[in-house]
Amino acid sequence: MVRWLKRSYIYLIFAFLYLPIAVLMVYSLNDARSRGMWGGFTLRWYVELFQDRTIMNSLYATLIIGVSSALIATVIGTMAAIGIHNTRGVPKKLIMNVTYLPVLNPEIVTAISLMLLFVFSRMRFGYITLLLSHITFNVPYVILSVLPKLRQLNKHLYEAALDLGCTPLQALWKVIIPEIMPGIITGLLLAFTLSIDDFVVSFFTTGSGVSTLSITVYSMARRGINPKINALSTIMFTFVLALLIIVNVRQAREERKERNGRRVPKKDSPYDPRFGSA
């Protein structure tokens, strides 16, 4: 009885969380411009979506910025994590505190501070400013994904590699990097999704002619409801869902490995709830 009540409560919460997404999906197949009624099944909005130059261009921009900022942030962030791991005392504290700054700052503050920087340095707003901004807010998340993996690493692994004849660079490349690869991949995926999800920072740091999906949705939504956005939402949700399943299967596999006693229990990494802090 109590158990039944508990479950019902969770199902209600789920209904609340999924209702808007379900409504969007259903309306994306609705052949009527006025949302109130069902006008029959159609794929018209999907066709129009793909013919819409503005949306397609912003999709393109979003993907380019997402992929390139995630890759660059992963390289910088992984190197930084290894460096931080080998730093002690005050410098380490200082670096970690500044690293947390973009994570803890309200998005809008990060956004306007970057905007001021670009104005101040007379940069042209556009792809470059957008990319620099995205890398900036992505790097801390990569660092926070990689650091726990480094902490779990056996301290003597690096020394063992040197002992077996690796140069320091080889030891890093052949031993350390493969060992922390799960953290690097998590960081990369996290950076990519954060970049795709971002609106606020992009809104302040983009220039005329360059628009990400979030910005396009924002300007369209302010003018009222547009069935093409429904179609777009459906596609994006499906895509994200697929990505999520891949990530989770990967994680489950890794956990199984851990349970077999190959690794130390993993430290929690309390940053983005979507990746589960548990």
Added chain:
Amino acid sequence: MKRLSLTPYVIWMVLFTVVPMLLVLYYAFTVPTEGGTTWSLENFTRFFQPIYLRVFIRSLNLAVISTLICLLLGYPAAMIMAGNAFKRKHVIMLLFVVPMWMNFLLRTYAWLTILERNGFLNSLLTFFSLPRVNILYTNGAVVLGMVYNFLPFMVLPIYSVLSKIDKGVVEAAGDLGANPFQVFIKVILPLSLPGVVSGITMVFMPAMTTFVISRLLGGGQFTLIGNLIEQQFLVVGDWGFGSAISVVMIVVILLSMAVMSFFEGEEKDVALW
């Protein structure tokens, strides 16, 4: 050698995090004059004019209400999910976070479709011959949007703390004579406080500073502090005033974090700063 790998990041950090923050401070504490700029607190004194204070109070008010609702809805949810009501816990948690993966703009936009005059909600109400409601473009809609977007930020930290509580501790409390209610009040609740604190922080902060939710669901007539900043930078062009508001907001958030960590009890490191 390993330290060398830090160099690119340190340079990046200084250029794109430290310098921009200093710029915000610079603009906040200066005003333009004919010859250039001069140090001044004018931007801050302006903020304490009634119109702006009213915006601040309204933001604070809506953020507090949203945070409370998230806490009231979220704590029981986290507790149930951390307990044994479900066999496949990880699946439930996964289902819980999936909606968060949807683009934030699209998630908020979805509520437009539901709440608008001829939207899903009113169609449903009409279908059951109930009176229509007009929630869209009210404070209620803004709060709804905030709760919808930020609820997981409340649930997940609490869930993570609750599921880490040693079952032995709960049994020990029962063993020492506490009934289930006493076990909750005296053991589970205090042990879960760190999660509650980070949950509150993680909801309050974005709720206080959002400008998208208020713009889309509040219809622009309910200006929040986030909208005020946005206007200063993108419409009015008064960067000094915009920066000053940002600085005030950072201070408010730091203060609330300090208050929260005080409640949480000394040095338990949640590693927020």
Added chain:
Amino acid sequence: MVSEIIVQLKGVSKYYDDTPALTDVDLYIRKNEFVTLLGPSGCGKTTMLRLIGGFEKPDTGTITFNGQDIGNVPSHKRKVNTVFQRYALFSHLNVFENIAFGLRIKKMKESVIREKVSRMLELVNLQGYEKRDVNSLSGGQQQRVAIARALVNEPDVLLLDEPLAALDLKLRKEMQHELKNMQRQLGITFLFVTHDQEEALSMSDTVVVMKDGEIQQIGTPEMIYNEPVNAFVADFIGESNIVDGIMRQDYLVEFAGNLFECADSGFARDELVDVVIRPEDLALMPPDQAKLKGVVRSVNFLGVHYEMIVEGADGTEWLVHSTLMEPVGTMVGLGLEPMDIHIMKKVRA
């Protein structure tokens, strides 16, 4: 010293998802007794403790406490307290508040609480630690807090679930003494769970040996050691030589190709049995004076005695503990008294 029965289990079984953890167990515990549940991990000893503590409900059978059925009484209403395996201290409370927890639940007066807690702190040697954060204590100190937290409630029975497992050897020995002293001082019944046979033998009045959810033997430490009822108990309690034998007639057993006089009777003629001989009961002697002979294969000096492996003519390896030694390769005889030959019914298929 026979006193009344305080806890009694009758026909108790417990299943987890159809896997039996305890099957049809009967056990009683007398007042002021120090009883130890001993067995390898997964033998059901912790399950038994949790049933008595009220954290699990039995699937069959009854548990009575002072004659009353408590099968359905929740743990917070039982006059039983537990010292948990990993202590389960409340990390949000300091040492004083941890110990005072049960008293506060009972809404005792502040002055009474103060007095009782400080008496407990004295008992466990933690005076001056009142205000300390429990996370800052060492393992041994946490252990003491856990014991004090349970004892302050003056339970009729104290349950201890492998409380010393996490401590290092020296600390463990110390705590064994202290626990035993506390139990004598306070006159409380202790039910102690462990997988360490030495611990069980040195502390208990009664040892309950368990395996696969069933009780194998109940008795005093001396009885369990000297008269194990089967090969499992013999093997688990101390080291033993266990060989196959045939009971030719009462008081006469055949093993290792020889007939030996023994002290056991009541077996069927030519029944297959387990013959158990403790390594310290085998005495080295000249080969021509002994029925058992063999060649020394290895010698290990263990401080008090030597441990030798002697291989008999039929290939049987005998573990011998002796203060004397013979070098590897020597032919030796192994003497043994009829009293030292323990005959047991075969339990293994």
